[in-house]
Amino acid sequence: MQKLVTGLVVGVVSIFAVSAGFALVQQMTRQFTLQSLGANDISVEQALLVAQGAIDACKKDNSVITVAVVDHEGGVRFIMRGDGASPEMVDNARRKAYTARTFRQATSAWMERTALDAVDEKGKPVDLNGQRFLENTIAQKGGMPILWHGDALGGVGVAGSKGGEEADEVCAKAGVDAIADQLF
């Protein structure tokens, strides 16, 4: 009888110990296997350098620009409206940055690709014009992606330079080049 009780107690305790150990191991494995996405995103510091690079480039012909830097998700990281620029310029620059980021190419290239008469390398028509109807995009030059290993960390958009959209794009490119040493 004594033996039976002891055996029963030992049995219950060992079942409890084994299941507790199992739960602990399970919990630990879960902790080590749970892997959330680590997005490479443009930082505030980088965004300020990009914007300054674009502003400085556009100063050469005394242009006062509005510049926007969007992040990996296309959201605003930094915007600065140029002195005397109309309020609409803010959204104009932001949409250029967004378009470049989301399609991972200069807005000028995207405009060619989404034109009604666009053709691919073999001369076959590509009908991507519908992309221009996506929210937040804009078919204007002056947006450049900030690329890193094939993905876009963000995008920069420039509006309001004296030389028009062509010059906007040159300044936007200068902005990206300002952090080129970080984008190897």
Added chain:
Amino acid sequence: MSHMSLMLKAAAAAAVLMIAPQAAQAQSSSSITSEQAMAALRAVQAYAKNEGSDPSLAVIDRDGNTVALLRGNNAAPHNLGLAQRKAFTANQFKMKSIEWRDKTKPGTPQAAERDTPNAIPLGGGVPIMVGNEVIGAVGVSGTKGGQEGDTAGAQAGADAAAALVRRLQAQN
């Protein structure tokens, strides 16, 4: 007689010409420059660095239009929009948004002011003052000190911008 009236007309025209630029001057201070906005941004960043936070901020001009926006590296999705609304509130009601929050508590006669589109009864918006004049506002969201901390950060920014405006005025 005709000489006299001609002289009078000339004098009147001269007077109009002299007054016109004076009258136009009132409009010239209407917007915060990018340099002033940048000074505000740097001051908010300095405040944040001191406490180790990473806030988002907005600088708007007296018309309520965006001059500068910055979203912190680890900002929550609502932070930037909230900073904009705080700045809007401070500019619109010409007081800190934390004061406006207290002034418009439910049950007070001013409570209905809280229905103003875009306004928000949360601390962190501070008007940029030059003398008694509000020339824009700074809104901050995401410091460590809650609404009081956001207000202190925004105040640092507004002070920095106002200092530059005053320096510019002293030069002219």
